[in-house]
Every structure is written in C-alpha cells, then in structure tokens.
Amino acid sequence: MGAAATKLRDELRRLVAEHVPPDYLGAFTDDPADLETAQKFCRLLAERGLLCLAWPREYxxxxxxxxxxxxxxEEMWAHHEPRGAQYMGVNWVGPTIMRHGTDGQRRRHLPPIARGEVIWCQGFSEPDAGSDLASLRTVARRDGDGWLISGQKVWTSYATMAQWCFLLARTSRRERRQQGLTIFLVPMDAPGVEVRPIDCLMGPHHLNEVFFDDVRVTEADVLGTVDEGWKVVQEVLSFERVGIARYARCERLLQAAPRVLGDGWEDLPAELRVRWARMLTHCRRARLLAYRVIALQSRGQVRPNDAAAYRIAVTRLDQDSAEVLMDIAALAPQDDAQTRWFRLEVEDHWRYSHASTVASGSIDVQRILLARALLAAS
Structure with a gap:
C-alpha cells in the first residue's frame, strides 16, 4: 500500500497506545469503562477524520x-477493535444508506455515524431463519401512512446499546422466498421493541433476542424499494464479511508469541512451531483474499462468491490459530507481566473463535455460495 499506508498505520498505532489502556480486551465486557473507552476513541478518530476515512467529504x-x-x-481489529460497534455503521450501514437511501435518510443517518455518535445493530437472523435467512417470519404490514412490524430476531449483537436497527422483514408473499422482503431503519427506542440479552462465552452485549410487537415506522424508514430488500442484503453481507479483519488480530498474536516466550521459544516442540508457521501463512492467504474483494468493491463490483471465499478462509484461520496460540500460551512462563497479557489476549481470541464459523453466515452456507458460483462459471 506504500509509504502513505505506513504513515497511517504509525499514526493509528500511536493513537491506540496513547488512548486505549494496555489491558483493553474490547468494548463489550462487564466493565462499563471499556465501552466508554471505545466511544471516546471513536470520537477522537472522527475529529481527526479517521473514522470514516473513505467516505465522501459531504458525508x-x-x-x-x-x-x-x-x-x-486492520489496525482496529489487531488491537481489539477500539471503535467498539462502530465498524458496523462505518463499514456497511453507512455505505448502504449512501447507495440506496433517500436524501433525507442520508442527512439523518450519515452525519451521526461519521461523528461516532450512534451504534447500529443488525436485525437479520431469527430462531428459524439463520443461515436460511430468506425463510424469516418477521412481518411488516401497511397501516395508514406507515408500517407495523411484528416478529423476533436473535443473535443480535449490540442490541442492548444500539440506537438503530437495520431490519429485514417480510412485506409480501411471493413465489420465491427471496422476494417480498424489505429493509427498515428502526429506532430501538420505539414502543414495542424489547431486547433480552443471551449469556454466552463472549461476554455481555454480543448476543441478544429482539422482539417487535406492532412497532410503528414510517415510509421515511424504508430503505430502498419495498419488496426488493434481498438485493441490498446480498450487497450488505459482502461488505460486512470483508469488513471483519480478524486476520489482523491473528497475525498480531502469532507474531507476538516468539517475543513473549523469549529464549523459551526454541524449547517449544518442533511440531508446534511448524503449526505456528502454517498459521502465519494462512493469515497472509486470508489477507490476500480480503484484498481481492476490496479491489472489486473499489471498482463498484460486489461479488458474493469472493466474499464467501474470504469468509471461509478467515473463520477457519480464527479457530485453527486459536488452538495453536492456546498451546503456545500453556507453555509460556506464568510469572511475567507480558506473558499474562499474552494469555489474556489469547484466551479472548479463543473464546471468540468458537462463534466465528457461524457468525455473519455459517461456513457451510459460504461453501454453498462459493460452489454455486464456481459451477456456474465452469
């Protein structure tokens, strides 16, 4: 990426070192101070024009x-995402509103995202519609000059703190299930919205149920064309999946391992060091697959099969590298401050990795998408 990218990386790493505590393990812990750290850091990035760097100046x-x-x-994911949940608004909610929203929606939603002031959640998955998203049952029916939304969403990250939900609901019955779906921009404080947290290994705020009981929204809250939301969803998922740069965190932890172990690194079993080297290779593979998708998106192209290939690589990397890192951490000295930091980071990475192959579209569905694309091209 050249000298400009190196300079930008140096600036971001300096800001992280100055404004993010060294023991920070993400915004979504039991300590409210961690969320406040993320919110402050988002505002700092926004003030310096770094939060939504690639957005047009007008937004x-x-x-x-x-x-x-x-x-x-990459730098944010490598350092436990000190933007908190803002990556969602920055990476795909904002760009989707730019591409498909009205002028009013752009004026209403884009400035708060660019200032780091608003958190979004995603209302896609349901109890009987996860990987098979098109079978969702949440419905929106016309009521006068607006809509009433009823149904249930599940696995909704950040719903306890979000101000807005990017919601997919059924608005009509068609021959194909992918038809008749519409996207709504729903305020989370609207009457009839109820959030119930789900306890999990990853800590609070990551997983929630959200219930919608005749939640009223207006025509101004409809994104894109009624009944044609599936086209937008396909684009959204491509942006979302490449926006999660987990390979950067994997590589940072893998690169830290020899430094943390010091002289003890040479005492590791040869088989473990071979596995470590293999994971570094897989990091580079995932990075290159991400770059392929980004190159296409920079030319205005969105191909779900390329995003699926990246997603398969990075989720497997997540889990395989977590196992290698846990084996290395178990052999590290226990009475050293740097080693304690390493153990905490590795454990956090290991916990998150358990969900990686089902989050944002299961790995099995990604394989199906990729296989269909390859067969169609053959």
Whole structure:
C-alpha cells in the first residue's frame, strides 16, 4: 500500500497506545469503562477524520481510497477493535444508506455515524431463519401512512446499546422466498421493541433476542424499494464479511508469541512451531483474499462468491490459530507481566473463535455460495 499506508498505520498505532489502556480486551465486557473507552476513541478518530476515512467529504469522510480504510480496519481489529460497534455503521450501514437511501435518510443517518455518535445493530437472523435467512417470519404490514412490524430476531449483537436497527422483514408473499422482503431503519427506542440479552462465552452485549410487537415506522424508514430488500442484503453481507479483519488480530498474536516466550521459544516442540508457521501463512492467504474483494468493491463490483471465499478462509484461520496460540500460551512462563497479557489476549481470541464459523453466515452456507458460483462459471 506504500509509504502513505505506513504513515497511517504509525499514526493509528500511536493513537491506540496513547488512548486505549494496555489491558483493553474490547468494548463489550462487564466493565462499563471499556465501552466508554471505545466511544471516546471513536470520537477522537472522527475529529481527526479517521473514522470514516473513505467516505465522501459531504458525508463526513475524507474521500480516501478503500485501501486507506483497509489500513484503519486492520489496525482496529489487531488491537481489539477500539471503535467498539462502530465498524458496523462505518463499514456497511453507512455505505448502504449512501447507495440506496433517500436524501433525507442520508442527512439523518450519515452525519451521526461519521461523528461516532450512534451504534447500529443488525436485525437479520431469527430462531428459524439463520443461515436460511430468506425463510424469516418477521412481518411488516401497511397501516395508514406507515408500517407495523411484528416478529423476533436473535443473535443480535449490540442490541442492548444500539440506537438503530437495520431490519429485514417480510412485506409480501411471493413465489420465491427471496422476494417480498424489505429493509427498515428502526429506532430501538420505539414502543414495542424489547431486547433480552443471551449469556454466552463472549461476554455481555454480543448476543441478544429482539422482539417487535406492532412497532410503528414510517415510509421515511424504508430503505430502498419495498419488496426488493434481498438485493441490498446480498450487497450488505459482502461488505460486512470483508469488513471483519480478524486476520489482523491473528497475525498480531502469532507474531507476538516468539517475543513473549523469549529464549523459551526454541524449547517449544518442533511440531508446534511448524503449526505456528502454517498459521502465519494462512493469515497472509486470508489477507490476500480480503484484498481481492476490496479491489472489486473499489471498482463498484460486489461479488458474493469472493466474499464467501474470504469468509471461509478467515473463520477457519480464527479457530485453527486459536488452538495453536492456546498451546503456545500453556507453555509460556506464568510469572511475567507480558506473558499474562499474552494469555489474556489469547484466551479472548479463543473464546471468540468458537462463534466465528457461524457468525455473519455459517461456513457451510459460504461453501454453498462459493460452489454455486464456481459451477456456474465452469
């Protein structure tokens, strides 16, 4: 990416070192101070024009290239995502509103995202519609000059703190299930919205149920064309999946292992060091697959099969590298401050990795998408 990217990385790492505590393990812990750290850091990035770097200036960005935004994404994920939940608004909610929203929706929603002031959640999955998203049952029916939404969403990250939900609901019955779906931008404080947290290994805020009981929204809250939301969803998922740069965190932890173990590194079993080297290779593979998708998106192309290939690689990397890192951490000295930091980071990575192959579309569905694309091209 050149000298400009190196300079940007140095600036971001300096900001992280100065404004994010060294023991920070993400915004979504039991300690409210961690969320406040993320919110403050988001505002700091926004003030410096770094939060939505690649957005047009008219929407609060700096007209930077997608590659500069990729640098931001990688550095944030490498350091436990000190933007908190903002990556969702920055990476795909905002860009989707730019592409498919009305002028009013752009004026209403984009400035708060660019300032780091608003958190979004995603209302897609349901108890009987996860990987098979098109079978969802949440319905929106017309009522006068607006809509009434009823149904249930599940696995909704950040719903306890979000101000808005990017919601997919059924608005009509068609021959194909992918037809008759519409996207709504729903305020989470609207009457009839109820959030119930789900306890999990990853800690609070990650998983929730959200219930909608005749929640009223207006025509101004409809994104895109009624009944044609599936086309937008396919684009959204491509942006979302490449926006999660987990390979950057994997590589940072893998690179830290020899430094943390010091002289003890040479005492590791040869088989474990071979597995470590293999994981570094897989990090580079995932990075290159991500870059392929970003290059296409920079030319205005969105191909779900390329995003699926990346997603398969990065989720497997998540889990395989977590196992290698846990084996290395178990052999590290226990009475050293740096080693304690390493153990905590590795444990956090290991916990998250358990969900990686089902989050944002299961790995099995990604394989089906990729296989269909390859068969169609053959």
């Amino acid at each position: 609060g960005g700096r007209d930077a290239s997608p590659w500069e935004q990729t640098v931001v994404r």
